[in-house]
Amino acid sequence: MKKSIISLAFLFALGLLSFGQVTDPLISNCVINAGANARYLKDFRIQLGKATNQSELRYKANMSLWKNTKYRFTMCNADNSKGQLILSIKDESNKQILSSLDKKTGKIYPYIDFECQKSGLYQINYDFNNGQQGSGVGVVSMIK
Amino acid sequence: MTERIFILLIIVFIGFSCRNSKSKAAEFVFPQSDSVPVSEAEKLSPEAIADISKNISSPVEIANLLQTLQVPFSQNYLAESIDANKQSTNFDKALKLGILGADLGYLNMYEKTGSSLDVLSSIRKISEDIKVGQFFDFESIKRLSKNRSNLDSLLFISIDSYNKIDTYLRSNDRGQLSALMIIGVWIEGQFLATQVANKFPDKMLIDRIGEQKIILNDLLLLISPYCNRDPEFTSLCKDMQDIKEKYRDIRITYTQGEPVSVEKDGGLTIKQTETSVVTMSKEQLNGVIEITKNIRDRLILNN
Numbered sequence: 001m002k003k004s005i006i007s008l009a010f011l012f013a014l015g016l017l018s019f020g021q022v023t024d025p026l027i028s029n030c031v032i033n034a035g036a037n038a039r040y041l042k043d044f045r046i047q048l049g050k051a052t053n054q055s056e057l058r059y060k061a062n063m064s065l066w067k068n069t070k071y072r073f074t075m076c077n078a079d080n081s082k083g084q085l086i087l088s089i090k091d092e093s094n095k096q097i098l099s100s101l102d103k104k105t106g107k108i109y110p111y112i113d114f115e116c117q118k119s120g121l122y123q124i125n126y127d128f129n130n131g132q133q134g135s136g137v138g139v140v141s142m143i144k
Numbered sequence: 145m146t147e148r149i150f151i152l153l154i155i156v157f158i159g160f161s162c163r164n165s166k167s168k169a170a171e172f173v174f175p176q177s178d179s180v181p182v183s184e185a186e187k188l189s190p191e192a193i194a195d196i197s198k199n200i201s202s203p204v205e206i207a208n209l210l211q212t213l214q215v216p217f218s219q220n221y222l223a224e225s226i227d228a229n230k231q232s233t234n235f236d237k238a239l240k241l242g243i244l245g246a247d248l249g250y251l252n253m254y255e256k257t258g259s260s261l262d263v264l265s266s267i268r269k270i271s272e273d274i275k276v277g278q279f280f281d282f283e284s285i286k287r288l289s290k291n292r293s294n295l296d297s298l299l300f301i302s303i304d305s306y307n308k309i310d311t312y313l314r315s316n317d318r319g320q321l322s323a324l325m326i327i328g329v330w331i332e333g334q335f336l337a338t339q340v341a342n343k344f345p346d347k348m349l350i351d352r353i354g355e356q357k358i359i360l361n362d363l364l365l366l367i368s369p370y371c372n373r374d375p376e377f378t379s380l381c382k383d384m385q386d387i388k389e390k391y392r393d394i395r396i397t398y399t400q401g402e403p404v405s406v407e408k409d410g411g412l413t414i415k416q417t418e419t420s421v422v423t424m425s426k427e428q429l430n431g432v433i434e435i436t437k438n439i440r441d442r443l444i445l446n447n
Binding site for chain 1: 172195196202204205208209296299300303304307348351352355358359362396398403405410411412413414415416417418419420
């Protein structure tokens with residue numbers, strides 16, 4: 001048991017050292033969380049106050065996604081975040097392609113793998129569940 | 145009566161035509177005008193410009209595709225003629241910073257750490273010259289380059305450094321240098337893809353080259369405000385327009401479908417069933433390969 005804890009602590013320290021002087025540890029930890037089979041592409045740092053209107057996800061960005069590529073979208077929350085980060089992706093015709101929030105069950109998925117078959121510009125939308133105040137990071141990776 | 149049947153037939157015919165046109169594949173087309181008006185580009189907000197710069201695909205994606213296709217690494221694709229000490233203008237420096245960044249991504253993906261240290265020292269010199277060296281974590285990148293087990297960390301720090309430079313330049317009224325850097329990354333990635341496709345004409349790679357039509361307009365939008373700034377910019381804008389012209393008749397169509405989702409290991413997997421289809425003749429591909437090579441070779445010789 002003691003050995004396992006020491007090993008874990010060593011691995012964690014190694015991970016931190018590997019990321020050297022990165023300013024935001026939330027991003028680097030989230031990159032690690034994306035998994036060993038994921039290769040980092042982009043990150044989105046999201047900090048939002050409480051929403052007055054919850055009709056749409058508030059943080060919006062565009063990103064080109066390419067056919068025959070498997071992407072992983074990983075969501076990580078800061079310790080002090082009241083809400084949990086959620087993601088939805090829409091295509092150019094504003095059609096929703098995916099959401100990390102299952103509205104029927106209320107379940108929030110920590111990551112989504114997306115097998116892209118249509119190259120194009122996509123709208124990446126983030127918010128915190130129920131429009132709560134929150135701080136988090138969304139990491140986009142490719143799966144090997 | 146005959147008249148009524150005739151009208152009814154016309155209505156039914158129109159009805160079918162509309163339904164058919166809905167199920168037909170949609171097509172990606174360039175906006176109407178041949179070039180992006182400067183006034184339109186100038187109206188872009190800093191957020192919109194930041195968005196466009198994030199849109200442009202990473203060279204790592206191209207390198208990843210080459211690895212998936214088991215294309216062997218080739219040193220010949222690299223911009224080795226770039227001498228960091230011979231870049232006289234900020235235009236040259238920013239453009240080369242982008243080109244070298246794409247080469248660094250390619251080298252890192254293939255774990256060619258020896259060569260990546262050479263590219264890295266050029267990047268260091270150029271980035272210090274344009275006063276953005278502080279955003280490049282050279283020591284960490286160097287250390288990680290020597291240790292092959294840290295590829296993911298290496299990719300992260302390299303891409304993150306470029307993102308920081310891009311953000312800094314845009315927020316300090318040096319957006320023209322940021323645009324050049326992004327164009328440089330794209331041209332080198334495009335050069336890499338087209339050169340490989342010339343040698344290994346794989347359908348997936350050729351399609352990816354054709355799909356670049358989707359982001360070409362954004363690249364033009366990014367550079368348009370600076371096209372009349374000086375002769376160097378004017379020439380680069382013309383180059384980008386020439387590339388766009390080669391893409392004009394390449395078709396990208398879309399087929400419809402609903403995404404399929406599967407829950408697995410606590411996460412969600414979404415498989416898209418809509419598809420994009422590229423229609424590009426051999427002549428069109430050759431035209432893109434040729435113009436990309438001509439422009440890129442001229443840019444890297446411009447020391």
